[in-house]
């Protein structure tokens with residue numbers, strides 16, 4: 001008996017070890033997932049966020065107030081600095097820097113050679129690096145139109161350089177696993193690259209959604225709604241959309257209205273954003289339902305949590321008995337088909353602080369959560385909250401994104417394919433050509449964004465005293481700040 005348990009013990013350790021070593025992505029609560037990068041010769045090790053919401057590899061090349069970890073360009077013998085100025089704006093934060101090129105390698109990606117690629121050396125930034133962030137740059141994985149911008153400069157992407165070097169198309173996959181234990185908010189994941197010519201037909205069903213425009217990863221998000229908890233039948237909420245129906249009845253009209261709203265501007269998959277960002281109308285609907293589901297199961301959570309991005313804290317970790325959020329995505333197989341991601345509450349009730357101090361010192365245990373949903377004007381952003389517990393394969397050459405359940409993280413599910421009675425591209429006006437947004441409109445959007453950030457800050461400031469009374473525990477300040485959202489405000493190379 002003893003020997004058997006000893007065996008199990010060692011087996012567990014071995015399994016645990018090999019399992020842990022698999023990860024090459026990690027991040028702190030609320031921050032996206034970072035990958036270790038080696039830049040230049042001699043190699044300098046840094047961490048960059050994997051960001052499908054932008055295109056450029058950009059790294060800090062100056063010491064900041066809170067971190068002196070950065071790329072020392074003078075130490076690299078292989079650097080070629082063009083000196084040309086480039087810049088980028090994100091939905092949160094901006095930077096200015098110089099365009100250079102150098103040798104870049106990722107030691108965790110065995111199949112990818114060291115390549116020379118364009119790098120933006122950041123020399124100045126505003127609200128871009130977060131206080132004490134564990135990363136020093138971004139690895140942009142999207143398409144050229146959303147790269148960094150400079151006069152008469154095209155900033156190439158690392159992915160393009162790799163494909164050019166290997167002379168074949170490559171796909172990449174993000175497997176984001178979320179937190180590994182209830183008492184530690186650090187999250188883990190794995191970034192992998194696949195050779196498209198080698199992996200002709202990977203086993204297992206992959207649900208595929210087409211990339212509608214190659215700038216960001218723009219896809220067709222048809223609905224975001226409440227699904228019944230995983231344990232109960234999903235039958236009821238889906239049934240009205242599964243069967244062959246005409247769009248004349250009111251449920252279908254509502255479906256149509258919602259999916260037009262969701263895609264009015266664009267819907268993107270962005271690993272550099274924390275939350276699922278929805279148009280106001282859809283956000284209200286989903287959150288109202290979540291809130292009443294919480295009320296019916298006697299969970300007392302304040303409206304500040306649901307509607308204002310405030311954290312809610314408890315002295316012990318929470319098990320959620322809330323419904324899942326269902327996200328319908330257009331399928332590549334047919335114009336009238338879609339599949340559904342079911343995102344469980346472990347994803348969208350995000351852990352922001354996990355501290356277990358029972359019995360030790362004077363400090364108390366504290367487990368804090370924030371809602372992984374936010375309202376944000378017209379666009380839909382599937383941040384990494386919608387990707388945890390799933391394996392997401394970005395097949396750039398074939399133009400689709402494949403979704404699969406994963407062996408780690410929250411128990412997210414995928415159902416489908418479901419048939420609709422007519423073309424979803426028509427129903428949701430997905431084919432409607434999106435005219436390139438004019439520069440002045442872009443500037444206006446940018447201002448709007450800044451204003452809303454300021455407004456939110458003022459609101460939080462004003463509410464702060466009362467919130468502290470409502471919440472079980474006041475929070476450290478850093479957790480109150482709104483977190484990494486690296487969705488790019490579009491730049492046009494002129």
Ligand SMILES: *[C@@H]1O[C@H](CO)[C@@H](O)[C@H](O)[C@H]1NC(C)=O
Nearest residue numbers: 042043044071072074075076
């Ligand atoms: C960079 O070079 C300076 C001298 O030029 C040296 O003092 C420093 O240790 C080097 N830093 C790294 C990270 O190699």
Ligand SMILES: *[C@@H]1O[C@H](CO)[C@@H](O)[C@H](O)[C@H]1NC(C)=O
Nearest residue numbers: 078079080081082100101116
């Ligand atoms: C550096 O870049 C310039 C302009 O892109 C190019 O002409 C030159 O050959 C490069 N030098 C090296 C050593 O790669």
Ligand SMILES: *[C@@H]1O[C@H](CO)[C@@H](O)[C@H](O)[C@H]1NC(C)=O
Nearest residue numbers: 065066130131132477478481
């Ligand atoms: C940044 O972090 C430092 C040390 O961790 C802290 O002293 C400082 O107050 C923080 N700044 C902000 C704006 O949170």
Ligand SMILES: *[C@@H]1O[C@H](CO)[C@@H](O)[C@H](O)[C@H]1NC(C)=O
Nearest residue numbers: 183184185186187354355356
């Ligand atoms: C969480 O885990 C990471 C790595 O496993 C560790 O470095 C970190 O200190 C842990 N955090 C806490 C609060 O225990």
Ligand SMILES: *[C@@H]1O[C@H](CO)[C@@H](O)[C@H](O)[C@H]1NC(C)=O
Nearest residue numbers: 171194196199200201395398
């Ligand atoms: C990407 O799609 C192409 C065409 O469908 C396929 O041949 C290739 O195997 C795919 N790549 C991966 C990694 O699945």
Ligand SMILES: *[C@@H]1O[C@H](CO)[C@@H](O)[C@H](O)[C@H]1NC(C)=O
Nearest residue numbers: 229230231232233234321411
């Ligand atoms: C669903 O809940 C019941 C009890 O309510 C439990 O017995 C059953 O194992 C659960 N099923 C799953 C799949 O979790």
Ligand SMILES: *[C@@H]1O[C@H](CO)[C@@H](O)[C@H](O)[C@H]1NC(C)=O
Nearest residue numbers: 232233234235236238239240
């Ligand atoms: C599923 O739906 C069908 C008809 O829509 C119904 O007859 C059946 O009872 C439902 N199953 C469950 C488990 O609710």
Ligand SMILES: *[C@@H]1O[C@H](CO)[C@@H](O)[C@H](O)[C@H]1NC(C)=O
Nearest residue numbers: 243244245246419420421422
């Ligand atoms: C589905 O719709 C098609 C055409 O609209 C119709 O011919 C067919 O009978 C419908 N099937 C069912 C099961 O209602």
Ligand SMILES: *[C@@H]1O[C@H](CO)[C@@H](O)[C@H](O)[C@H]1NC(C)=O
Nearest residue numbers: 245246247248249250252253
């Ligand atoms: C929808 O149904 C109503 C009656 O329920 C009918 O008057 C109307 O013409 C229908 N509209 C369409 C477009 O079929």
Ligand SMILES: *[C@@H]1O[C@H](CO)[C@@H](O)[C@H](O)[C@H]1NC(C)=O
Nearest residue numbers: 182183316317356357358359
């Ligand atoms: C917290 O720590 C105490 C004792 O240190 C332990 O009994 C308890 O299980 C821990 N809680 C969690 C959720 O790990």
Ligand SMILES: *[C@@H]1O[C@H](CO)[C@@H](O)[C@H](O)[C@H]1NC(C)=O
Nearest residue numbers: 242334336337417418419420
């Ligand atoms: C959906 O439609 C396809 C053909 O477009 C058909 O082969 C398939 O059986 C249908 N699935 C369901 C569940 O009706």
